[in-house]
Structures are given as structure tokens and as C-alpha cells.
Amino acid sequence: MKNHFFTRFMWTITILGFIGACQTSAVTLNFNGLATLTNFGSLTEQGFTFTGNGTHFVLPGGSNACSPDCAFNGTDYLATNGSSGSLTFTLAGGGVFSLTQFDGAELRAGNINSIQLDATLSNSTNISTSFNVDGINDGGGALADFETFTVNGFTNLTSLTFRGISGAFAIDNVNLLSGESASVPEPTSLAFLAFAFACLGSKKIFLKS
Numbered sequence: 001m002k003n004h005f006f007t008r009f010m011w012t013i014t015i016l017g018f019i020g021a022c023q024t025s026a027v028t029l030n031f032n033g034l035a036t037l038t039n040f041g042s043l044t045e046q047g048f049t050f051t052g053n054g055t056h057f058v059l060p061g062g063s064n065a066c067s068p069d070c071a072f073n074g075t076d077y078l079a080t081n082g083s084s085g086s087l088t089f090t091l092a093g094g095g096v097f098s099l100t101q102f103d104g105a106e107l108r109a110g111n112i113n114s115i116q117l118d119a120t121l122s123n124s125t126n127i128s129t130s131f132n133v134d135g136i137n138d139g140g141g142a143l144a145d146f147e148t149f150t151v152n153g154f155t156n157l158t159s160l161t162f163r164g165i166s167g168a169f170a171i172d173n174v175n176l177l178s179g180e181s182a183s184v185p186e187p188t189s190l191a192f193l194a195f196a197f198a199c200l201g202s203k204k205i206f207l208k209s
């Protein structure tokens with residue numbers, strides 16, 4: 001009897017954990033099809049709004065976009081110019097989201113040393129991190145100008161800002177999760193909860209007998 005109860009309890013916790021994890025919805029913002037726009041202000045793609053500050057663009061990259069060549073990956077991407085430019089993401093209509101990965105580059109070789117991320121969490125605290133760029137950028141040439149950066153710990157955000165340190169940068173393929181990032185109970189927590197429940201169950205059985 002107790003074993004059945006135990007099994008049911010463990011399944012319930014596991015399923016609740018999975019349901020929690022499924023509350024998020026993943027999107028990749030690729031900015032494709034937006035054409036070349038200078039100082040676009042705010043745009044929305046797949047439920048996310050991105051706002052440019054300072055001089056900012058949607059660029060197709062390569063020699064057609066700017067001289068000397070800007071970063072190129074064969075698709076449209078977001079970029080800023082000058083050291084005061086930044087790009088801020090929010091969930092359209094409000095709500096929390098997470099950042100997991102993005103492609104980043106110097107807009108031109110030597111423009112920046114790193115891309116800095118500043119975010120505000122749902123509990124109003126601010127977090128920050130930065131990613132060094134490799135300095136490789138030959139525009140429309142064969143070298144890969146963009147790098148893919150994996151981001152940890154940027155969950156339950158209400159606002160996320162990218163900026164180049166210190167100059168023009170480019171981003172593309174921004175991987176975001178909309179919704180609360182559920183924390184699936186860890187095995188140790190599960191064991192503790194199971195133990196607590198088992199104790200309650202035993203007490204109940206003991207009182208009945």
C-alpha cells in the first residue's frame with residue numbers, strides 16, 4: 001500500500017516538474033526579412049520587442065551594407081554604430097523570459113573587445129555579464145565573423161540589453177524562452193519531499209491502526 005502511494009507521489013512530482021518546464025516557449029529571433037532599416041526604434045518579432053538606442057540598424061552585412069565591409073553571415077541581423085548604441089529586448093505585452101544563446105560579432109574588425117549583457121530580473125535585481133569577441137571579421141570574405149555565445153543564468157528576465165564595449169557590434173539568432181523558467185525539483189529535494197510524505201503517510205496509518 002505504502003509502495004503504491006510512494007510511486008504515485010514520485011510520479012506526481014516528476015510530472016509537475018515537466019509541466020513546469022513546459023510552460024516556457026522557445027524562439028530564435030533571426031531578424032530575417034526586415035530589410036535594411038536605420039534607426040528603426042522598436043520592432044517586434046515572434047512576440048519579442050527589440051528597441052535600438054543610439055545609431056542602430058537592421059543590416060544585411062557585407063560590402064553592400066557599409067564600407068569597409070560589415071560583419072556578414074548571409075542574413076539580416078541587428079547592429080549598432082558608435083559606443084553609445086545598444087539593443088534592448090522585452091517580451092511584447094510584458095512578462096518574463098530567458099536568454100540561452102546568441103550570435104555576436106564586431107560590426108567591423110577592431111570595433112569592440114566584448115559584448116556586454118545587462119538584464120533586469122522579475123524580482124527587480126540587475127545582472128550583467130560579457131563575452132569577449134575574437135577580433136575576426138573580414139565582412140563578405142570567407143572568414144566567420146559571428147561567434148555563437150551560450151548564456152547561463154539569464155532566466156526570468158523582464159528586460160535584456162546588448163551593448164558593445166566599446167563600439168559597434170552586431171547580433172543575430174538570439175535564442176529566447178518566453179515565460180517563467182520553472183525549476184524542476186532536484187533529486188535531493190525529491191528524496192526529501194518523498195521522505196517527508198512517507199513519514200506523514202506512516203503516521204496516518206499508525207493512527208488508523
Ligand SMILES: [Ca+2]
Nearest residue numbers: 030075076172
Ligand atoms: Ca539573421
Ligand SMILES: [Ca+2]
Nearest residue numbers: 138139141143
Ligand atoms: Ca566574413
Ligand SMILES: [Ca+2]
Nearest residue numbers: 135136145146
Ligand atoms: Ca568575429
